[in-house]
Amino acid sequence: MNFLAHIYLSGDDELVTLGNFMADGIKGKQYKKFSPRLKKGILLHRSIDTFTDAHPTVRQSTRRLHAKYSHYSGVIVDILYDHFLAKNWQQYSKVPLEQFVSDFYDSLDRHYDVLTNSIQHMIPHMIADNWLLSYAKISGIATVLHNMNRRTRNRSGMDRAVEDLQEHYTDFEHEFTSFFEELRAFSTERLEELNTEFPDTNTTDL
Template identity: 50%
Template sequence: MNYLAHIYLSDEDDFIKIGNFMADAIKGNSYESYPVGIQIGVKLHRFIDSFTDSHEIYRKSKHRLHQKFGHYSGVIMDIVYDHFLAKNWQQFSDTPLEQYADDFYNLLQKEYAILTPKTQNALPYMIKTNWLVCYQSLEGLELILFQMDYRTKNRVNMPAAMQDIQAFYAEIEHEFLTFFTALQHQTKLELDTLRNEFCYYN
C-alpha cells in the first residue's frame, strides 16, 4: 500500500497518521526516539506492509506485472492500489478526498518540526502537486508512476505499466476492493494491540 492507504488506515489519530506516513524514512529502531503516537504509526506501517506483501490477492495483482517489471512490480502495484482507494473513496469515508488531503497537509505543516528531513523536503512538492488527490485519475496515476520512475533512476520505465494496468483494470479493482476489506479488519486489530501495548488511548 502507498501513502493514501497508510494515512487512512491510521484511524483519526494525528501522530499515528504522521508516523505511518513517514515510516519508510525511519530505519530500524530509531523510531523509539519519537513520541508514542509516532512509534505506533511506524509499527503499524510495517505491519501493513508485511500483511500486504504476503496476501494472496495482492500477490495475484502484482504477478501480472512481474515479468516486465520484476522487483518494481510491487512498487507499482502499491501505487495502483492507492489509485483504487482514491477512486472509490466515497465507499470508505464521508469526508471528500480533497478535504481529507488538505487536512493532512495542514497537519504536516503544523507538526513540521517532528517530521524527518526527507519528509520535510518532500512536503512542498507534495502539496503543490496534491499527491493524495492526484491518484484518483488515470492521468494522475501515470504522473505518479513517472515521478516514482525518476526517483528510481528510470530503471524499469514504470509509466509503461499503464498498458497492463488498463488491460486488467476491472480485475485489479475487484482484487483491491476484496483485499482492502481484509486489510482494514486486520489493521484495526493490530492498532488496538499496539495501543494496549503502549497504553496509548488518545
C-alpha cells in the same frame, strides 16, 4: 508509495497518522527515539506492509506485472491500489477526499517539527502537485509512475505500467476491493494492540 492507504488506515490520531506516513524512512530500531504516538504509527505501517506483501490477492496482482517489471512490481501495485482507494473513496469514508487530503496537509504543517528531514523536503512537492488527490485519476497515476521511473534512472520502466493498469483495470480493481476489506480489519485490530502496548495518548505528547 501507497501514501493514501497508510494515512487512511491510521485512525483519527494525527501523530499516529504522521508516524505511519513517514515510516518508510525510519529503519530498524530507529523508531524507538520517537514519542509513543509516532511509534504506534511507525509500527502500524510496518505491520500493514508485512500483511500486504504476504497476501495472496496482492501477490496475484503483482504476478501480472512481474515479467515486465521484476522487483518493482510490488511498488507499482501499491500505487495502483491507491488509485482505486481514491477513485472509490466514498465507499470508505464519509469525509470527501478533497477535505480529507486538505486536513492531512494542515496536519503536516501543524506538526512539521516532528517530521523526518526527508519528509520535510518532500512536502512542498507533494502539496504543490496535490499527489493524494491526483491518485483518483489515471493521469495522476501516470505522473506518479513517470516520476518513480525517473528515480530509478529510467531502469524500471514503471512509466509504462499505466498501460497495464488500463489493460487489466477490472482485474486490478476487483483484487484491490477484495484485499482492502481484509486490510481494514487487520489494521483496526493491530492499532488496538498498539494502543495497549503504548497507552500514552496524551494529546500534548509530541
